[in-house]
Amino acid sequence: MKGSITAAAVHKQYEEGLSAFRRQIPDAALRERFSREADIFFRACALGAWQRDGGTVSPRHVEYYNAVYTRGNPVPSILFWELSSAVSGYPGFQPPDFFARMRACDRVAGSGLSRKFIDLTVLNILLFAAVDDVVSEAEAGFAESCANALTALCDRDGLKERTSAPVSPREFITRRPEEPAARPEAAQPAAGEAAKEESKPEPTLEELMAQLDSLCGLRKVKEDVKSLVNLIKVRRLREEQGLPTPPMSLHLVFLGNPGTGKTTVARLLAGIYHAMGVLPKGQLVEVDRSGLVAGFVGQTAIKTGEAVQKALGGVLFIDEAYALAGSDNANDFGREAVEVLLKGMEDHRKDLIVIVAGYTGPMEKFLHSNPGLESRFNKYFYFDDYDGGELLAILRSMCEKNGYTLTPEADAWAENHLKELYEERDENFGNARDVRNLFERAIARQADRVAALDAPSREELMALTDADLRLADNGGQDQPGA
Known part of the structure; x- marks a missing residue:
C-alpha cells in the first residue's frame, strides 16, 4: 500500500526508540532488566491493540509482530495461527515488572524516567496500530488506557509531574477529511474561567x-x-x-x-x-x-x-x-x-x-x-553553569519562597556542599535542578523529624537543619561524624 511502513522500518523505529530510552537509564541493574524484558512487554502491547481493533489478523500483522525485538534479544518467529490465538487470548494490560524499579529510582533521584516511559509506550502502541495504515478510535483508546494505568502508578508513588505535555493518543486517530477531531469537554475552559483569564492584567x-x-x-x-x-x-x-x-x-x-x-x-x-x-x-x-x-x-x-x-x-x-x-x-x-x-x-x-x-x-x-x-x-x-555562590543563593530563595529557613549550621553546610558540587561537577551536574532536588528531599526529611515533635513551634516548622540537608544529600543515610 502507498505510504505503508514496512516491517523492516517498524523494527528500525522500534529498536532506535528503545535504544535512545535505554541510554537515559542511569541505574545499571534497571538498564539490564529493561533490555531483557522490554521486548516481551511491547509485543504484548501489540496484541492488545490488535485485539481492541477487532482481532482480525493478516500476514502483515505477523510481519510486524516478528519485527518487535532489539539487538541481543531473541527474534520472534510467530506463525499466523499462533498470532491469531495470541490476539484473541490477550488477557489485558499489565505494567511491566521493571516499571516498579523504575519508579523507585525516580523517587530516589527525583527524575522523570517513568513518565517518559509512558510516552514511549504510547508511541510504540500507535506504531503497532498502524499495521493497516489506520489508527482507529479503539486502538487509540487502548493506548490511552495503558498510559492511564501507568500514570496512576506514578501518581500513587508521588512522582513529580512532567514538565511537558504527555503524548495524546487521540491526536493520532486516522480521520476522514470531513471528520473533525473530537475536543474533550475537559479541555474547554468554562466561560467564567475564560473571562477571569482575559481580565488578568498582562505584565x-x-x-x-x-x-x-x-x-x-x-x-x-x-x-x-x-x-x-x-x-x-x-x-x-x-x-x-x-x-x-x-x-x-x-x-x-x-x-x-x-x-x-x-x-x-x-x-x-x-x-x-x-x-x-x-x-x-x-x-x-x-x-x-x-x-x-x-x-x-x-x-x-x-x-x-x-x-x-x-x-x-x-x-x-x-x-x-x-x-x-x-x-x-x-x-x-x-x-x-x-x-x-x-x-x-x-x-x-x-x-x-x-x-x-x-x-x-x-x-x-x-x-x-x-x-x-x-x-x-x-x-x-x-x-553558563551556576557556581557555588549562585547555587547557594538559589537554595536560599527556594526556602524564602516556600516558608522555610536555614539554620546557621545548615547554611554553612550548604555553602560548603554546593561549592564542592560545582567544583567537582561532571556531565551529570544538574545546576538548579540539583538544588531543587536537595531542597525537596530536605523538606521530606524535616517533615519526618518535625512530625515526631509534640506541638512544634512556628520556628520548628520552618527550620531546615544541617542534618536535614545531609540526610537529603545521602538518600536518607547519615554519615558518621558528618
Whole structure:
C-alpha cells in the first residue's frame, strides 16, 4: 500500500526508540532488566491493540509482530495461527515488572524516567496500530488506557509531574477529511474561567525585565536580552522615520547544560516579545522530540504541525532540539519534523518565534544538519553553569519562597556542599535542578523529624537543619561524624 511502513522500518523505529530510552537509564541493574524484558512487554502491547481493533489478523500483522525485538534479544518467529490465538487470548494490560524499579529510582533521584516511559509506550502502541495504515478510535483508546494505568502508578508513588505535555493518543486517530477531531469537554475552559483569564492584567515590559533581573546569575544572558530589546526598539523607531531596516531574525538558540534557566528565560522572552508588540499573544509552548516526532509514516508532519499551530502568536520552545537530528538514518522521522518546522517558520514569520535549546556541541551539529536551520537561527544565548555562590543563593530563595529557613549550621553546610558540587561537577551536574532536588528531599526529611515533635513551634516548622540537608544529600543515610 502507498505510504505503508514496512516491517523492516517498524523494527528500525522500534529498536532506535528503545535504544535512545535505554541510554537515559542511569541505574545499571534497571538498564539490564529493561533490555531483557522490554521486548516481551511491547509485543504484548501489540496484541492488545490488535485485539481492541477487532482481532482480525493478516500476514502483515505477523510481519510486524516478528519485527518487535532489539539487538541481543531473541527474534520472534510467530506463525499466523499462533498470532491469531495470541490476539484473541490477550488477557489485558499489565505494567511491566521493571516499571516498579523504575519508579523507585525516580523517587530516589527525583527524575522523570517513568513518565517518559509512558510516552514511549504510547508511541510504540500507535506504531503497532498502524499495521493497516489506520489508527482507529479503539486502538487509540487502548493506548490511552495503558498510559492511564501507568500514570496512576506514578501518581500513587508521588512522582513529580512532567514538565511537558504527555503524548495524546487521540491526536493520532486516522480521520476522514470531513471528520473533525473530537475536543474533550475537559479541555474547554468554562466561560467564567475564560473571562477571569482575559481580565488578568498582562505584565508590562518593565515588569518582565525586572523579573529577568531578579533571576540568580545569568549575567551574560541578561545582557543579551537587553541588547535584543534595544535592537527591536531602535528598529521600530527607524521604521517610524522611514529609514531602511535590514532583515532581522528573532529566532534564538539557547546553549547550556540542564538546570541553567533556559525554560524560564524563554517564558520571559515570550512575554517580552508580546509586550513590545512583536507577538500577538506571547504564550510559550514547550516540546521536545517526543512532542514533535511520531513513530510511523505520515504522523510526524501532523504532530509537528499541531505544535506549530498551538504556538502561533507566541514562542515554540524545543528543548534538546539536537535529538531531531541525532540519527544517521536517512529515514529518521526527526528530519521530517525539522522540514515541517522550517515551513511553519516561513509561513508564519509575523506570529511565530522558535527557540531551540540544548548542549553546546550537539546543538552545533544539529544546526549544521540543515541549511534552513543555519539561516534562521543566528542569535545564540549562552547559559553558563551556576557556581557555588549562585547555587547557594538559589537554595536560599527556594526556602524564602516556600516558608522555610536555614539554620546557621545548615547554611554553612550548604555553602560548603554546593561549592564542592560545582567544583567537582561532571556531565551529570544538574545546576538548579540539583538544588531543587536537595531542597525537596530536605523538606521530606524535616517533615519526618518535625512530625515526631509534640506541638512544634512556628520556628520548628520552618527550620531546615544541617542534618536535614545531609540526610537529603545521602538518600536518607547519615554519615558518621558528618
